[in-house]
Amino acid sequence: MAEPVVAAEGVARWFDVKRARVTALESVSFEIRAGEVVTVLGTNGAGKTTLTKILSTLLLPSRGTVLVNGHDVAADPRGARAATGVIFGGDRGLYTRLSGRDNLRFFGMLSGVGRRDLRQRLPGALEQVGLAGAADRAVETYSKGMRQRLHIAIGLIGRPRVLLLDEPTVGLDPVEAQRLRAAVADLRADGAAIMLTSHNLLDVERLADRVLMLRGGRITHDLPLPEFVRQVGHTATVTVRGRGRPPAPGALPDGVTVSEVADVDGGWEATFYLRGWDRQTFDYLGGFMADADVLDCAVRESRVDDAFARLAGAVG
Amino acid sequence: MTTADLWRAGESVRMGVRLYLAEYPPRILATTVWPRAVLQCLFLTLLGRVVGGAEGARFAFVGAAALIVTLRTTTGLSDMPMRDKLYGTLPRVHTGHLSPIVVLATRTVPYLVDALVAVVLCLLVVGPVTGNAATSLALAPLLPLYAVVVLTSAAAGLACAALAVRAGVDELIGNGLSYLIIAVGGVLIPPGVLGWADALGSVLPIRHGLQAIRAALAGEPWLAHLAAELGVGLGWALLALVTVARQTRRARRRGDTDFY
Amino acid sequence: MSAVAEVLWTGARHQLQTMRVGWRVAVIVAAIQPVVFLLITLGAWPDGSAAATTRSATGVLLTAFWGATVWGGAAILRRERAEGTIGALLTGVRDPRLVLVGKAFGASLGSVATIMTTIALVLALLGRPVAVAEPGWYAVGLLAVLASGTALGTLLSCLFLMTRHGPELSSALMYPVFLLAGLLIPVDMIPAWLRPAAWVVSLHWAQRFLTGSAQGAPDWPALGAVVLLTVGYLGAGIALFGRIGRLVRERGTVDHS
Ligand SMILES: Nc1ncnc2c1ncn2[C@@H]1O[C@H](COP(=O)(O)OP(=O)(O)OP(=O)(O)O)[C@@H](O)[C@H]1O
Ligand SMILES: [Mg+2]
Numbered sequence: 001m002a003e004p005v006v007a008a009e010g011v012a013r014w015f016d017v018k019r020a021r022v023t024a025l026e027s028v029s030f031e032i033r034a035g036e037v038v039t040v041l042g043t044n045g046a047g048k049t050t051l052t053k054i055l056s057t058l059l060l061p062s063r064g065t066v067l068v069n070g071h072d073v074a075a076d077p078r079g080a081r082a083a084t085g086v087i088f089g090g091d092r093g094l095y096t097r098l099s100g101r102d103n104l105r106f107f108g109m110l111s112g113v114g115r116r117d118l119r120q121r122l123p124g125a126l127e128q129v130g131l132a133g134a135a136d137r138a139v140e141t142y143s144k145g146m147r148q149r150l151h152i153a154i155g156l157i158g159r160p161r162v163l164l165l166d167e168p169t170v171g172l173d174p175v176e177a178q179r180l181r182a183a184v185a186d187l188r189a190d191g192a193a194i195m196l197t198s199h200n201l202l203d204v205e206r207l208a209d210r211v212l213m214l215r216g217g218r219i220t221h222d223l224p225l226p227e228f229v230r231q232v233g234h235t236a237t238v239t240v241r242g243r244g245r246p247p248a249p250g251a252l253p254d255g256v257t258v259s260e261v262a263d264v265d266g267g268w269e270a271t272f273y274l275r276g277w278d279r280q281t282f283d284y285l286g287g288f289m290a291d292a293d294v295l296d297c298a299v300r301e302s303r304v305d306d307a308f309a310r311l312a313g314a315v316g
Numbered sequence: 317m318t319t320a321d322l323w324r325a326g327e328s329v330r331m332g333v334r335l336y337l338a339e340y341p342p343r344i345l346a347t348t349v350w351p352r353a354v355l356q357c358l359f360l361t362l363l364g365r366v367v368g369g370a371e372g373a374r375f376a377f378v379g380a381a382a383l384i385v386t387l388r389t390t391t392g393l394s395d396m397p398m399r400d401k402l403y404g405t406l407p408r409v410h411t412g413h414l415s416p417i418v419v420l421a422t423r424t425v426p427y428l429v430d431a432l433v434a435v436v437l438c439l440l441v442v443g444p445v446t447g448n449a450a451t452s453l454a455l456a457p458l459l460p461l462y463a464v465v466v467l468t469s470a471a472a473g474l475a476c477a478a479l480a481v482r483a484g485v486d487e488l489i490g491n492g493l494s495y496l497i498i499a500v501g502g503v504l505i506p507p508g509v510l511g512w513a514d515a516l517g518s519v520l521p522i523r524h525g526l527q528a529i530r531a532a533l534a535g536e537p538w539l540a541h542l543a544a545e546l547g548v549g550l551g552w553a554l555l556a557l558v559t560v561a562r563q564t565r566r567a568r569r570r571g572d573t574d575f576y
Numbered sequence: 577m578s579a580v581a582e583v584l585w586t587g588a589r590h591q592l593q594t595m596r597v598g599w600r601v602a603v604i605v606a607a608i609q610p611v612v613f614l615l616i617t618l619g620a621w622p623d624g625s626a627a628a629t630t631r632s633a634t635g636v637l638l639t640a641f642w643g644a645t646v647w648g649g650a651a652i653l654r655r656e657r658a659e660g661t662i663g664a665l666l667t668g669v670r671d672p673r674l675v676l677v678g679k680a681f682g683a684s685l686g687s688v689a690t691i692m693t694t695i696a697l698v699l700a701l702l703g704r705p706v707a708v709a710e711p712g713w714y715a716v717g718l719l720a721v722l723a724s725g726t727a728l729g730t731l732l733s734c735l736f737l738m739t740r741h742g743p744e745l746s747s748a749l750m751y752p753v754f755l756l757a758g759l760l761i762p763v764d765m766i767p768a769w770l771r772p773a774a775w776v777v778s779l780h781w782a783q784r785f786l787t788g789s790a791q792g793a794p795d796w797p798a799l800g801a802v803v804l805l806t807v808g809y810l811g812a813g814i815a816l817f818g819r820i821g822r823l824v825r826e827r828g829t830v831d832h833s
Contacts, residue, residue, distance in 0.1 A: 058571075086411075092404030093407065095338075102334055109328075115320070
């Protein structure tokens, strides 16, 4: 396996606010390798933004170390910055009275791109995010999605080895969000190490190689995506609807649970959770449906949001 | 300093000019900003005549021509460091390849140029209108001294603005400093009338520079005054430097940079 | 009638509270400016007569009051817009015109009080006596100034709402009046063809009436002019405000910029 490009070890961060101490991160350790997308999940206030800030050298860790491309973010911020691109979510962080081109040019300079490179990359970078036509308009006339795309261009113009995205799809319509995901996927293909926080679970499903679950300032899960989904305890949900009197579920085989058999106008509905597909399960469902007056049957794969809701909501 | 650093600083100046023109489009400069400077100079010169006759008017004119630079420096710069906080661009400025103090310093360039333009306009308009045309002519070769005053007051303005950012009192500090300079800067009231005013004025920008200008007008030696003005300006510049550096470090330690 | 007074007073009190919170520019203009102008005008005559001191103090009072009106009263609606509360003001149950006038009155009251206190303090510190021959009429003159400031605040407030360069306009409007209204600079120092400009400025007439009262010879036509101009400003302001209210409902926006 490739060397990790980002390595966090025992990172903690607390804030002293009016004598009270708020702990955002307790102790966080993880690695991101080249060509890998790690998504960080967590409820509001779980510490995702704090983690992004620390990785981008905006905030010093209270304890622990982070190496970005071999540079310590606390001791050698310049070295770390040279390898890092950051994409902020939301529509702030731009000089709104100036044009998109002016913004990109200035922030490109700030992110360390040289004179000649900058001149060469500017048109292509604007083109890539679909802003070539609007490049010379003031950003205050941009829509939310256009501003977000400008942030993306800014984050990418330095061709970073490490890309940090904090809720990059906030406020984007599905088409824009998909475009952003394509851009991130391209960068991964080029070998960047990418960390992405999001509340949009579609981002996670489409992009993530690994999922980090943050809870109370700790990483509760650090798993490959399929494994994370499996952790929810079932891989599929089967919903059966029928007419007449609801049949009794009877004796359930191993790996099948039934949530409820509910009355719905004039009929009933039963939901089964399956840990996997095996002979026993098929036989059971077949028997159940043979005894009943079935109208329809729907099968749904378990998804990230099931996992997220379950893990985030779980106690302990 | 490498050529790459120079290029970066140049890009930052360019950005400063863009931001300045977005804030003050030429139309606004021509219809409100510059007329205001000229009218203020005119008002103070006439006030000088009211209290001190023709000699008073001349004294006030020389002072007012220097004082109006504060419109673009101590007052004008007061909200400049605040700008990045408002836009939410501070995180990028703080993590950029150009030190935040260089970004700030280069952004003052259009303000400095504009301040000097205002001085020239005052010499062109107010001098002739108030019967001080000869003084205007005599002051023309002393424009470099006015330029020094522009620089030193900009340093003070930047330092105060940087100090005011956290508390959000930029408007108060900027305007307060400007009025303080009117009151004790030897602009309209000759030095030596009020002891405490002299003491306070001697650490403020403009006062010594103005003494240098007046001395040069009178054909007296003025280098010592100039040196004093430069010293005061350097002091304020150092204060600005230390303040911004401290704030940058503190933002990283405390996480109170507005993120997004 | 008492309901009208109540709305006016509520508006005034609210404005005074706002000024206490957002005191920055108010403090500068209402306190620092008169100090500076007093030092300049009095510093020149370390042993001027009480009459001269009174004249200067009156001029400084009116000059600073104009500055405060341009920065404070005139910005009332702009602030309301910036804070997003103007919609509530325009669509409230209470007559918005009364609320606006009340607010302008509060702003004027606050600045007159601050400026007069400042002037009194500076004069006391410098040990300079003043002499007012007709204190009663001088007080009447001050009330007229207060009313005039209220009317001007209402009018300018509406005018400034129509542009996004309000602050620049404020600072550009300040000096023409300083220069031409004869407050600190006697009108006879101004070219004859420019003098009529002062006639439309109520503070110019107020200055005449106040200094006249101080010298024992109140200038009645001047007081009449103050009253007439004040009524004119107020009428124009209220008409303009009504127009803004209609525009808001037609366009669905308060941003005329
Ligand atoms: N500068 C600060 N001062 C004090 N507390 C802070 C500061 N920054 C963050 N916190 C606290 O740290 C915790 C984590 O905040 P953080 O912004 O990292 O959460 P998040 O996971 O990004 O949440 P969200 O999903 O809402 O964006 C919160 O309790 C927050 O209040
Ligand atoms: Mg966050």
